[in-house]
Amino acid sequence: MYAVVDIETTGNGPKGQKITEISVLVFNGEKIVNELTTLVNPEQNIPAFITNLTGIANAMVRNAPKFYEIAQKVEEITQDLIFVAHNVNFDYNIIRDEFKSLGFDWKRKKLCTVRLTRKIIPGLPSYSLGNICSGENIPINGRHRAKGDAEATVELFRRLIKRDQHFIINSFLNPRSRQATLPPLLDKKTVDNLPETFGVYYFKNTAKEIIYVGKANNIKQRVISHFYDKKKKEQAMCMEIAHISYSETGSELLALLLESSEIKNKYPKYNRSQKNNNAAFGIFSYEDQKGIIHLAFNKIKLVSNSITTFYTLAACRVFLEKICKEFTLCPKYCHLQTNVKQCFHHQIKECKGICCNKEPVREYNKRVLKAIQSVSVALENIVIKETGRFANEIGFALILEGVYQGFGYIDKELDAQLQNPEDYQFYIQPKRDNKDVQKILTSYLQKKEGLKDLENGKISI
Structure with a gap:
């Protein structure tokens, strides 16, 4: 026995939707034997x-019963029945949330007529209830009203039962089958064919627009986990997933780097973090009319030759203050102070140097050049080597002078021939450096250094 259900809602998003009409038709596989329909x-x-x-x-529902007043009827009429609906997770989850708000844990077995139709009548251009019924000449007496849509779903389900020559409905009801939990627009074969490797996956809607980008150590396992997530944001996203694509990366680090880049480039609807392209600021030097070398900072796109890069103005100031202290430079000529006669900064001792005419320009500039050189020495060129996608290749991320350049893949034989980090820049997919990438790389390098120390016996646990 089945409870074929349709509801209408206020449509205020997954967090605010409330039921405005419900129709439950008890169906024995041949005809309707009981009914509950109400505003x-x-x-x-x-x-x-x-x-x-x-x-x-609003006027139509003003005197209608509230859900708590019909909850017992819904519980009784659906008890021990299989919950059937078109896009079943939508109706089921909203009704379950209504029960949850009353402190009741309501559960039923589910069947989705969208997924069943995709399996039993494959190749249709659309699996919306209206389009399927139009193609099957099923009348809908009251489109977008609960009873009209529920009656149409009953007739569609009756025809699917008759055409089910391969026991597909039974397989969907098998406790081990994940069919009922898969997004209604998604073909199970798509999920079955996903690899169990490191990589990045892309959820797409019916228009093949990317709505979510994720990173995974096991693509298939991570994708499936979304379908079991009870969060309303996940449920809303799953209702839109119609296609999935992926890129294997060979390692977790390269998956993290690719995910970050793709989120910033594609700007997917359901990704919240890492969407912002953090504005970069560059520290640079210039010489004024008196021959004094200044240190300053500005947006990286306005700086031709930056000494180093930061992602907040505060970080730039902290860095320049440190340089001032270490090399006894003038805050005024490091642009930490403006429009002042006496060089004084709240975190740096009073300057008795060039701005007070107490030392030659040449001597002061020597210290500035030493400061610049110390920064350049500190900025490393690093090739972070990782497992490749195939047995004969390595993956790598490239950092030159402290700036992330991108990542790539090369044959192991070619890798053995490359001598310097600069040589790897010809084999990368160029990517932008940004605050999120720096966090990923810093965390990775710190973890790697910690593991190295552990191997050398420097860390005790």
Whole structure:
């Protein structure tokens, strides 16, 4: 026995949707044997666009029962039945949330007529209820009303049962089958064919627009975990997933770097973190009309030859203050002070040098050049070598003068021939350096150094 269900809601997003109408039709596989259909007072405003779609207005539900008043009826009429709906997770999760708000843990076995239709009637241009019913000549008496859509779903389900020559419905009801939990628009074969490797995966909607980018140590396992997540954001996203693509990376580090880059470039709907392209600031030097070398900072795109790069103005100032202290430079000529006669900074002792005409320009400039040289020496050229995607290659990330250049893959034989970090820049996929990438690389290098110390017996646990 089945409970074929359709609901209409206020449509206020996954966190705020409340039921405005519900229809539960008890179906024995041949005919409807019981029914519960009623408007529901959602206890919130129904937006105008929802009224235009469904015809359900605030006045119509004002005297309708609230959900808690019909909850026992819904519980009783669906008890021991299989919950069937078109895009089942939508209806099921909203009803379950209504019960949850009443302190009741409501659960039923589920069947999705979208997924069943995709398997039993493959190749349709669209699997929306309206398009399927149009193609199958199934009348809908009241589109976007709960009873009209539920009756159409019953007739569609009855036809699917008749055409099910390969026991697909039974396989969907198998406790070990994940069919009922997969997004309704997604083909199971797509998930079955995902690799179990390091990489980045892309969720796409029916228009093949990327709506989410994720990193995984096991792509297949991580993708499936989204479908079991009970968070409403995840549920809303899963309702839109129609396609999945992926890029294998060979290692976790390269997956993290690719994920960060793709989020910033694609700007997916359901990614929150790492979307912002953090503005970079460069420390640079110049010589004024008196021959004095200044240190200053500005946006990196306005700096031709930066000495080093930071991602906040505060970090630039902290760095320059440190340089001032270490090499006894003038805060005024490091642009830590402006429009002052006496050189004094709240964190740096009073300057008795060049700005007070107490030392020659040449002597002062020597210290500035030493400061610049110390920074240049500190900026390392690093090739971080990782496992490749195939047995005969390595993956690598490249840092030149402290700036992330990108990552790439080369044959192991070629790797043995390259002598200097600079040689690897011809084999990379160029990527932008930014604050998020620096966090990823810093965390990785610190962890790697810690593991090296552990191997050498320098760390005790």
